[in-house]
Amino acid sequence: MVISMVDDGEETGKRPEMLLKMADVYDDEVDKAVASLTSVIEPVMIVFLALVVGSIVFALFLPLIKIIQTMQQ
Secondary structure, three states, X not given: OHHHHHHHHHHHOOHHHXXXXXXXXXXXXXXXXXXXXXXXXXXXXXXXXXXXXXXXXXXXXXXXXXXXXXXXX
């Protein structure tokens, strides 16, 4: 596709315009790919962070629960 667009641009004498058009097309493709990748990664990151925060909270409360149990006995 790139080679044919450059060839067409050279034949018509509008190579810079054709290169800018190709750059816009590829820029749009990259933006779409990044957006789709972000939409896939976002839920995974949320679950991962929830597990990390949950384990930290559990680690903080476990000694407190053991202290309360020993004080009750």
